Amino acid sequence: MAREYIDVLRLPESMPWHYSQAVKVGDTVYVAGQVGAGEGSIEAQTQKAYESVVDVLAKAxxxxxxxxxxxxxLADRTKLPEVAKVRETFYGDRFPASTAVFSGSGDGYDIEVEVTAVIDD
Incomplete structure (x- = not known):
């Protein structure tokens, strides 16, 4: 099957590695981790991360x-309730299979969200 490489943002040349924001294979879209760095509170970072997911999915x-x-x-497991409130606004009452990984220090990236989508319409 052919692969389609999807990028919404142009990554700076200074990035230590390069990657695609998503790869689409057939009807499946694999979205790389999206972050909300530089957005302040965990709620703001979560909002930004999910908005980025939406943008990448739309391009696919x-x-x-x-x-x-x-x-x-998540860098801090105690922030899970705040993250959950923002997350609900993107999924409503139908949630995907999900895993939360608590990673300790995020070096300014307090949340990262990666998803897999299947376009089955």
Missing amino acids: GATMDHVVRETVY
Whole structure:
């Protein structure tokens, strides 16, 4: 199957490595971790991370309704309730299979969200 490499943002040349924000294979979209760095509070960072996921999915022809799997990386497990409130605004009452990983220090990236979506319409 052919692969489509999807990038919404142009990454700076100073990045220590390069990657695609998403790769689409058939009807499946694999979205790399999206962060909300520099956005302040965990709520603001979470909002930004999920907005980035939405933007990448849109470029691939998908929406949050197509998300079947999600991994959320958090620097601080005590922030999970705040993250959950923002997350609900993107999923409503239908959530994908999800895993939360508590990673300790995020070096300014307090949350990172990666998803897999299946376009089955």
